[in-house]
Each structure stands twice: as C-alpha cells, then as structure tokens.
Amino acid sequence: MSVHIASETAAVNRQPRRALRTVAVCTVLTLALAGCYKRSVLQQSEGHINTPAAAPSVADVPAPARTSNFVPAPKPAVKAPTYTVVVSEVPVKELLFALARDTKQNIDIHPGLQGLVSLNAINETLPGILDRISKQVNMRFKIDGQTVIVSPDTPYMKTYKVNYVNMTRETTSEIGVTGQIQGGSSSGGGAGGGAGGGSNKNASSTIVKTVSNNNFWDTLRDNVRAILTSTRNQNMTAEQRAERAEAVRAQREERLQQAEAVARAGQGAPQLFNSVFGAQTGAAAAPTANDILNDIVVNAVAGTVSVQATEKQHALIQQHIDSITQVAQRQVLIEATIAEVTLSDAYQGGIDWSRLASSGGLNLTQTLTTGVANAFSSGALTIGYTNSTSQIGNISTSIKLLQQFGNTRVLSSPKLMALNNQTALLKIVDNIVYFNIDATTTTAANVGTNTTFTTTALTIPIGMVMSMTPQVNDNGQ
Template sequence: MKRLLSVLALSAGVTLSGCSSLDSMNDTAVTDESIAVLEQAINEQTKDAEVAGDTVPQLLPPPIVPPLDIQTLGQASEERFDVIADGLSAHDFFMGLVQGTDYNMIVHRDIEGAVNLKLKNVTVEEVMQAMRKVYGYEYRREGKLYQVVPAKLQTEMFQLNYLDIQREGVSDTQVSAGSVRDSVSDSGSSSSDSSSDSSSSGSSSTLVGTRISTKTSANFWVNLKQTLDALISGDGRRVVVTPQTGMIIVRALPSELATVREYLERAELTLHRQVVIEAKILEITLSDKFQAGVNWATLGEPSAGKTITLNQVASSISADGLGGIFRSAFSLNDFTAVIELLGQQGDVQVLSSPRVSTVNNQKAVIKVGTDEFFVTAVETTTTTGTSTTTTPSVELTPFFSGIALDVTPQISGKGEIVLHIHPTVSEVEDQQKQINVGSDDFSIPLAFSSIRESDSIVRADSGQVIVIGGLMKSENSDQNESTPLLGDIPGVGNLFKQRRSVGSKTELVILLRPVLANNDSWQKELERSLQSFERLRADSVK
C-alpha cells in the first residue's frame, strides 16, 4: 500500500505540472523510469486484489467437511414461524415468543402495554426489531439472550471524523456600466445665537448591469449541533459536541439514539465523497473560416444516451446536432482528441492544465498568475505654517493577472455530480488617464483590466467531459511594410511603404472532467498516466 501511495503522488505531481511547459520532460531516462514505476504499481495493485480471491484459499489446509452454502446455513440456524397477538400483554408476548426455541428472554418488571400484530414467516430477531420500531420496546441481545428494558434516557458516544475548520467562499461575476451621483449641499450660520445649520440632498443612479454572487459557508460542527438538538429536543436530552476529538455525546431515548446513529452514518458517507476534477483551459486563435466562433456542429454527433454539456453564448447545443468524430472524443474522455479536433478550426494553445481533488460541497480553487499592485486612490495633505508642506497619500490595490478556476461539487449517492464552475482569465496593464478638473490637469495611473470569465452550474456523470465556450476576444495590430532603401528616402519614401491593420479573434474553451475518487478510479488514473508517459516516449523517439 505504501508503494501505491508513493506512485499516486508521483502521478499527481506530474499531472499538476501541466500548468507549465512540457519541454523540460524530454529526458528519455526520466520518462523510462516513470513508466517502469507506474507499471510496477499497477501490477502490485492487481496482485493485491487477486490475493484475497485466489491465493488465500490455496494457502489454507483442505476443509474437513464439505463447504456449506451460507444462505442455506442462515435459513437453517434461524427458525421461522408465524406470530399472532391480539391484545396480549407485552410481558406475556415476549416470554411466549421464545418458547420452544433456543433463545432466552428477560423482561423488565416495568414493561407494560398490549400487543396487536400478525406476522408470517419471521425470525425472533425480526419480531424484536419490529416491536422496537412500532411500540418502542428497547432490547439488548447477547448471544442467545434477549433483555427487554424500559425506554429510559441513555448516554452514547459517537465518533465522526471531520476537520475542525470554518470556510467561507465567494465567487463574484459582475457586469456594471458605472454609476452617477449628484450631490448638492447648503449651509448657513447666524451670529445672533451662534448656531449653524446645514442641509444636503443628493441622488444617485446605477446604470444597468449584471451581477452573480455565489457564496458558500462551511461551519460543519455548529450546524451538526443544531441539527442534533432539533432531532432530540425534550426534557433531559442533551448533546455535547467536541470538534477537536470528533466525539459526539448524546443523552436521549433509545429510539432517538438510533435515529442519531443513522443520521451520523449517512452524514459521514456524504461528507467523505470525493471527486477529482481535471481541466484544460484552451485559447483558440480562430482561422478565417471560423471568425464567428468555434462551430461545434462540424465536430460530430454523439450516439443516443450520450450527453455533452455546452455553455456557449448563453445557450446549449442539442446532442443530436453533433457527428461521429466528436462522439468518440467525448465517449473516450480523451482531451487530446478534443484538442486535435478543435485544431481544425484554428491554432490551439493550452493555457493551463489544472487538476484538483475536493470533497463534497467544498470549494476548490486553483490560481496560476501574478498579483501586481496598482494605484487606486491618491490624496494630498497640505500643512501651512512657516512653510507649506504637501504630503501625498497613495492607496494601492492588488490586481491578479493569470488563470483562476474555482469549482464546488455536490455528489449524490448515485454518483451524479453537480458542479458550480467559475473560470477566470485576466490580463491587467498599467495606463495613464488625463483628467481635467477646473484649470488643473491630472495624470493618474490606473489599471486596465481585460477579463474573460463565466459562472455556471452544470450536472455531469463521473468521467463525462463538460465544455464551456464562447468567451471570445478581438485584437487588432498594425503592420508596416516598406521597400528596402527606397522606403527610407525622405519625402518620397512614403510611396514605397504599406500600412495595414490586421485583426484576429481568439476564443477561450474550457474542458472539465470530474471523476469520483475510489479504488477503481485510482487504478484508472495510474493507467492513464502510464499511457501519457508512453506517448511522450514515442514522441521523443520520432
């Protein structure tokens, strides 16, 4: 197992390095060594899985008696019978239940009530469980002995493994056109009573814009305490939660303790669900034929039952409008094939290949870029005295340039994944703004930000590829050409020069593939990493 974990760390490290260039991995020796380690890990994991099914039975001595069918043995050991009770006292019912069987019964003297039931083909244990659920009679079992006790308050300790942390996350996407504010103030004073009054009025208006603010808050232990208090509220009940040790102490009735136990078991299963999210952030410089954007309809059509999630120009494309080649790329979950198909419509550049693992309902953030400080406010303070002193005060604010991706998954018990996805690609430059105030001119350095981002919630199955596109950008550049020597002649040189404006369009495409993290998925990830190294070695040999 230690060997497997080390190899998984190696595989994850190699994948995480996808944010940088692969030119540094041309060393054939390193590639061959990585392939050997991955092959050994896959073989060891396969052998470990086969030991329980094949090797262990061979190492054991031959059985003395023929093997017994477990289902038949269980039916033979647990006698089944019909039970009918009509107004029978609880004490007499329990004592008569084990009559003629191998079980023993002790009934507390405080057990009261009448029993009415009709059951067919049941065992003693099934009858006792039914009595607990319907009538609330609590019992304990020790081998062949049943003890029926009154339903009194009891104390039980539960263990729940979870981090003692509080997390808050905000994803903000805003499109604003600015705001306008008018302000008028009047002031007056009276010397007769040394009083002054002032009044001001103003109005503000915000131009039409759009804003999506997604907030997440995780304070698990506080929410758990509130939930348990609601489940077992009543006299004498109490819940004590110690997040540092993961211990939960509950004092309640046996039926309420059973409810708490079931709730905690299900909650722990939900909390520990984990997903691995692999992403490719691509920038496509569109060719002349596709200046309107990537034409997804020319890439293929998936077969019936396949789902492709697209978020392009605020609309989704039906799976019936795509052809066969596109289907194979997505059904195989192969990013390389998708990139090759997109390359038919322009030059594809992989900006980043982030990969992150996160548990259920927890935000994961990947950020690759730089933070640079820009001037956002300038104030001056003038002090007069024997000499006038002006002190400037500058406020600096960091602006991020690069790629950021935050993802929040919700994983159902059936393996369906709902993702909140917020990718951002930003570029920030410094620019000078000239502002005229009265007779004064001010030159203020400001940040010029170019942002491409989206905010969406999608549903996907494990291993399904999600596509987010339509984030386009136009760029214009001037190209100057001239005839050598003749273009440098003063006066007539312009006759031998040519100036033209060249425009280009780029589209940002984001591919995501969520995979549920379990034993099978780690095995598949090892195999995928091995295939990647083998392709890398084959390319280096060419």
C-alpha cells in the first residue's frame, strides 16, 4: 500500500513541472516579440490640460454718458423782410406789379382785377401789405412759394368740418301749484216746495312751464345764411353802388322808350305794355333767399358744412363756427349724493308749550257763529298773547331740536355728464306698486247678481326727480 501511494505522488509531481516549462517558453517568446515591435508616441493637444492664457486687452476708458436735452435750444427766428409803400389812388394792377418787382416775387394777376388803392404802409411784410390791399378792393391772394396769385374775390365752395352729434333735443318741464278753499253751501225753499243749493269755491293755480329746444344743425344753417345775406347786401352797397345806379338809370331809359313805343296804341296801351314788357326785370336784382339757401349744404351725418362764398365771407363763417363749437362742446360733470334719514322718536321740532306759565300772558278765546254757538258752552277757538312786562323779542316760547335725528343711509351717488346749455335729468326713485280694483255688478233675470272685479297694477315713484341745465362760460365757470 505505501509503494502504490508513493508512485502516485511522483506522477503528480511530474505534471506541474511540465506546465512550468510550457509557461516559461511562452514568456520567452512574448518578450522576444515585444522587443521587435516599435511603439508610436501620441501627440497631446495644446489645450488638453491647461487652457491657453488670454492676451491682455488694452482699451480706453469710455467717456461719461450725457443726458440729451428733450427741448432743443431755441433758435432765433428768421425775420421776414419788410417794405414801405406809400401810394394814393393808384390802380391795383400797377401797385401789385411794383411790389412784385421790388420784392423779387413772381406774380399772376387775373385780368378782371380792378380798383384804386390808397395806402401808407411802413415796414410791413408782403402778406400784411396784400391783406390791407384786399380790404380796399375786391381781391384775394395766395402765396405759393415764390409766386403770388391774385384774383377777384369771387364766391367759391369751401367745406368746413364740424364735430357735433346728429341729434335734436326738446325738453319741456312743467311745475304747478294749486290751492282750493271749499266755501259753505246755501239752500232755500219756497211755497211750491222747491229747493235750491249752491257752493262757493275759491281756487287758484300757478303753473311754470319751461321749454328748451336744441337743434344744432338747423341753427347753424340759419346763422350761416344770415351771415351771407348781411355781407352780400353790404358788399353790394359799398362796392357796386355805381354799377347798380347805372343799371337802374339804363333800365328807366329803356322803360321810357318802351312806353313811347306803345303809346300809339290808344286805350289798349297799358295792356299791350304789360303783355310785352311786364315780365322783364332789372339787371341788378338782389339775390333772393332761395339763391342763398342753395349756397349752403349741411350734412349732419358726416358733420360737414359746405358754403359758396367769397374769401371775406369764409373768414367770418370760420370765426363763427369756431366760436359756437367751442361753446357747444363744453361738458359739465355733476356729482350728487342722495341720503335718506329715518327720523327716530327722539326727534322733536316745534313749540315747547310747557315753557308758557299761567302768568305768562297766554289766553284762549272762542267765538262761534250764530246757530252753532247754542251747541257749545264757549265760543270758537282764538289764540292771543299779551305780556306787558315782556321786552321786545322776549317771548316765552322756544324751539327745541335734538341732535339725534335718526338712521341715515346713502341711497345713491350718481355722476351725470351734461352738455353745455342742455337739460340733464337726475332721477332717484323707488317705484311703489299698488293696485286699483274696480268692481262691476250685473244683474240677470235667471242668473242673479254677478260681480266682476278688474285689478290694475299701478306704480308711483317715491324719491327725487331733478332737472338741471348747466351753463359754462369761457373761464370754465
């Protein structure tokens, strides 16, 4: 048994030696191969571990910030050139050509421009001189760059913009006070058994009625028509007086010649004259109201007013429109607070009769009329006061008002915007509902009595209704 074990042990020891020999041979071969291989060197990037240092920047310190002026510095205005003109009864065309030559301006003059000018202008601008000339002759001018356009002041169409609502308001308020005293009745009887009765009444009433109409567009049309009518009559009287006189004289001569021509007709001369020449009218007739009405076109929807008028008339119309729109567009803000006070039982007001002592001089006297005095032991009630020791004004009565009136609560705090000179209505009420019952009774032969009730619901406002018409002047007051 021991030999066998030994032999197995020897066999086991021989196997590791072979394995070690094999490992050693493999190691030698690996080293030999490693000695023949050439290893490459890896290049590292510049910023692999350390970042490159930044180059120092060199810059100037910026200038301090300055706030810009919101309003630029004022610059002296260029003074307009002025001229001196002294003329006496010079034709307007010659004067305008001389002005254009001296002022080095181009000028266009309408061939129909006529009139004489007398002017003494010292150190005035060209527009000022032209404006003064236009007040002496029928002329209007327009400066377009270096060109002055002059023409007769004939009517032309111009449209004005009027910003106002298309609305017409009519306000009517009525306040009345009525008093009535019921008089006694009288009756009488006669032998025939007739009787009559009557009553005397003493009644009085006062009614205050206020009517306010606001029709802006119709009023504006009437105002513009009145301006055109008055200025046209004035212009015809001042500027066309000689022409109208000459036209009237020529018309009279023509009528005389016509009358002489038909005078040979004998008794039929008047009829012949009227039938032939009666329909003819003068050459210088004044403009009628229809002609002026056609020169005004008012469009309330678009808010425009177109007028056919001269330059002077347009200046008056523009001034009038600016004035009325400035006044009509003013508004008033009305703020109100409506409070309700429920009086408590502690509130007292009146005469404190307890302050009148028996020796204060108060006495009561009553006298009844005949027929009624028999039913009473004393007369009708009268009140008098006598006190010889009292000073003037020292009357033994007092009125006591308590500070505690009751519960107060605010019902409404309305704000109302009203236009100038237009009535605004402020209403704070509580509508109380009540019913009116009407009973109708009918009687039928076979049905009997039938009663029909008709109920109508009615309301009555309890509160305050106030109308206000504000008026604001140019100072806002």
